Amino acid sequence: MTTNFGLSRTLRRTGSFPSARTVRIVILGQGAVGKTALAVRFITKRFIGDYDPTLETIYRHEVTMGGDAVNFEILDTAGQEEDALLIEEKIKWADGFVIVYSVTDRCSFDEVMRLCFLVNHIHTAGSRRNCPEPPPMIIVANKKDLEFDRMVSVQDGESLRRSLKLPLHEVSVRDGWEETAGVFQALYADIVQQMDSSPPSFRRRAVSRLMEKIPRIHSNSALGSTGRSFSFSSFRDLLPD
Numbered sequence: 471m472t473t474n475f476g477l478s479r480t481l482r483r484t485g486s487f488p489s490a491r492t493v494r495i496v497i498l499g500q501g502a503v504g505k506t507a508l509a510v511r512f513i514t515k516r517f518i519g520d521y522d523p524t525l526e527t528i529y530r531h532e533v534t535m536g537g538d539a540v541n542f543e544i545l546d547t548a549g550q551e552e553d554a555l556l557i558e559e560k561i562k563w564a565d566g567f568v569i570v571y572s573v574t575d576r577c578s579f580d581e582v583m584r585l586c587f588l589v590n591h592i593h594t595a596g597s598r599r600n601c602p603e604p605p606p607m608i609i610v611a612n613k614k615d616l617e618f619d620r621m622v623s624v625q626d627g628e629s630l631r632r633s634l635k636l637p638l639h640e641v642s643v644r645d646g647w648e649e650t651a652g653v654f655q656a657l658y659a660d661i662v663q664q665m666d667s668s669p670p671s672f673r674r675r676a677v678s679r680l681m682e683k684i685p686r687i688h689s690n691s692a693l694g695s696t697g698r699s700f701s702f703s704s705f706r707d708l709l710p711d
């Protein structure tokens with residue numbers, strides 16, 4: 471997918487944006503596909519090698535993108551089976567979705583279709599319109615740097631993209647920030663298009679108690695208070711210049 475955004479100019483760290491548009495994104499996918507790495511790479515520009523298995527976290531990150539001030543709220547989910555009600559709450563909360571698989575893990579690829587149907591089903595079932603638009607979604611095929619361990623070919627990804635009619639970005643979160651940023655820029659463009667074309671009454675903005683319980687990390691604050699353990703000490707040190 472192409473966007474009108476130039477990478478270097480449009481993504482930069484800013485102060486607070488009182489009048490910014492808030493965009494909520496959920497990252498879904500099986501365990502160990504790189505969901506946390508993707509979120510942290512986008513926000514800090516750094517690749518951090520090892521994390522504890524994800525305790526769910528909402529990252530809050532303010533940037534300018536395509537000239538807009540944007541407050542991203544990015545929910546990094548735990549890549550494990552969970553209560554259907556909980557996943558439903560998270561899906562209802564979001565404006566857009568990143569669904570990640572690893573090219574080194576066939577099971578994670580097989581899971582993408584189920585997750586896409588789940589997201590579509592929950593949005594369709596809850597919409598008051600007869601023909602709701604599907605929510606903005608992007609598929610990310612991660613770890614393309616591990617060519618030697620590849621179990622999902624580029625062609626497999628292409629077939630999936632065609633059958634789901636969704637954008638697919640093959641990336642290496644490890645090797646580059648631009649590819650990762652491109653994922654969030656493309657998704658943001660789709661979300662904005664949908665927000666601007668549908669009346670606000672059709673959008674889900676209610677925040678359930680469950681969502682309020684998920685720890686939040688602001689990109690302007692140091693990590694540590696949530697109990698989340700990373701292999702770096704200060705989030706502030708890793709923010710882009």
Ligand SMILES: Nc1nc2c(ncn2[C@@H]2O[C@H](COP(=O)(O)OP(=O)(O)OP(=O)(O)O)[C@@H](O)[C@H]2O)c(=O)[nH]1
Pocket residue numbers: 499500501502503504505506507508518519520521522523524525547548549550612613614615616641642643644645
């Ligand atoms: N080689 C390579 N390794 C990666 C890449 N992205 C993530 N990893 C590694 O894959 C492992 C899992 O990454 P995480 O970001 O913790 O994966 P996750 O999907 O959040 O996992 P859960 O928290 O269990 O759901 C870590 O060791 C990362 O360093 C990549 O692009 N290339």
